[in-house]
Amino acid sequence: MDRRITILGAGSTGMTTAAWxxxxxxxxxxxxxxxxxxxxxxIRRQGGILLRGGCGRTGCLMPHRLTNDFQAALExxxxxxxxxxxxxxxEMAQRxxxxxxxxxxxxxxxxxxxxxxxxxxLKAADKTGVLVGELSGNLWACRRTAPGEVLSATPLxxxxxxxxxxxRDTSSLLEAFGEVFSLAAASNVLEAAxxxxxxxxxxxxxxxxxxxxxQKGPRFAFFQDGLGETVLRCLHILEQExxxxxxxxxxxxxxxxxxxxxxxxxxxxxxxxxxxxRNLDGPSSFSHxxxxxxxxxxxAMLVSLARRCQVPVPLTQAFLAxxxxxxxTDYLSQGRTLENLGLTGSTIPxxxxxx
Numbered sequence: 001m002d003r004r005i006t007i008l009g010a011g012s013t014g015m016t017t018a019a020w021x022x023x024x025x026x027x028x029x030x031x032x033x034x035x036x037x038x039x040x041x042x043i044r045r046q047g048g049i050l051l052r053g054g055c056g057r058t059g060c061l062m063p064h065r066l067t068n069d070f071q072a073a074l075e076x077x078x079x080x081x082x083x084x085x086x087x088x089x090x091e092m093a094q095r096x097x098x099x100x101x102x103x104x105x106x107x108x109x110x111x112x113x114x115x116x117x118x119x120x121x122l123k124a125a126d127k128t129g130v131l132v133g134e135l136s137g138n139l140w141a142c143r144r145t146a147p148g149e150v151l152s153a154t155p156l157x158x159x160x161x162x163x164x165x166x167x168r169d170t171s172s173l174l175e176a177f178g179e180v181f182s183l184a185a186a187s188n189v190l191e192a193a194x195x196x197x198x199x200x201x202x203x204x205x206x207x208x209x210x211x212x213x214x215q216k217g218p219r220f221a222f223f224q225d226g227l228g229e230t231v232l233r234c235l236h237i238l239e240q241e242x243x244x245x246x247x248x249x250x251x252x253x254x255x256x257x258x259x260x261x262x263x264x265x266x267x268x269x270x271x272x273x274x275x276x277x278r279n280l281d282g283p284s285s286f287s288h289x290x291x292x293x294x295x296x297x298x299x300a301m302l303v304s305l306a307r308r309c310q311v312p313v314p315l316t317q318a319f320l321a322x323x324x325x326x327x328x329t330d331y332l333s334q335g336r337t338l339e340n341l342g343l344t345g346s347t348i349p350x351x352x353x354x355x
Contacts, residue, residue: 102129300335
């Protein structure tokens with residue numbers, strides 16, 4: 001069995017995944033641009049990525065290769081994980097498309113509809129036979145805590161949902177990565193991305209805590225400083241609106257309401273195994289990914305799909321508008337919506353034929 005795998009993106013998700021997969025016996029290549037791989041020096045100096053926390057693997061684990069050479073990183077490998085922010089998806093798609101070869105599979109974590117950008121770039125490069133897909137949410141709740149050091153707050157889920165673009169390729173994508181992670185098929189990338197809990201909690205939670213974020217900055221931690229009855233009540237309504245849209249679109253709802261989980265986090269005297277998660281920092285500002293990424297991708301798409309399905313989502317729209325006002329950004333005109341991704345058609349069946 002071929003145990004080679006390449007990870008593109010040397011941030012917290014990329015480093016956590018590289019260390020975890022090395023511990024699992026995979027031959028990992030970790031690649032990023034020189035500007036984004038400043039941790040490589042520390043990793044080489046200390047003999048590996050220092051992995052801490054609750055992901056089930058800890059210690060100093062060295063990837064087989066650290067490189068800034070994308071061609072070398074992609075050569076000879078079938079499986080490629082793309083672990084970058086949504087803001088870098090276009091850059092990554094442009095770097096990858098000329099180098100990709102038939103038979104390779106690219107899986108984005110988190111997805112955030114980046115697969116559409118990859119598909120467009122691959123088509124422009126006249127590449128065929130290349131699989132592209134997305135995970136529902138991110139592999140880990142993780143943070144970079146020092147140069148060459150990452151903390152993962154939770155273990156992997158028992159089963160991760162994923163979908164390819166187009167969805168007819170999902171079974172092939174799951175086959176490509178089935179030995180790496182325990183994967184199950186999502187109906188399509190819309191279902192996968194919109195089921196991420198970040199779509200509900202991040203933008204709404206940040207807006208409700210705007211003043212606290214301003215005051216504490218890098219010291220703000222949502223699961224310590226930002227939870228309370230008002231927040232829980234609003235998040236519950238946001239979840240219900242999201243679920244209404246998914247159901248109207250004929251898509252599955254993956255998770256139960258999060259209130260029980262949030263209340264466990266609020267009770268700091270119980271469930272010490274959740275302390276890593278409780279102590280995760282962020283958002284430090286409204287330019288943080290909690291807002292800028294999740295508003296532009298998940299929430300904007302949710303509102304777009306709600307309009308296509310004629311489902312009212314007043315609170316979701318309100319939070320998106322407030323986040324946009326704070327950041328001076330019209331997320332519906334600039335974000336990843338059905339319209340901006342070129343998904344036409346007035347009916348849901350017409351829409352799904354394109355994905």
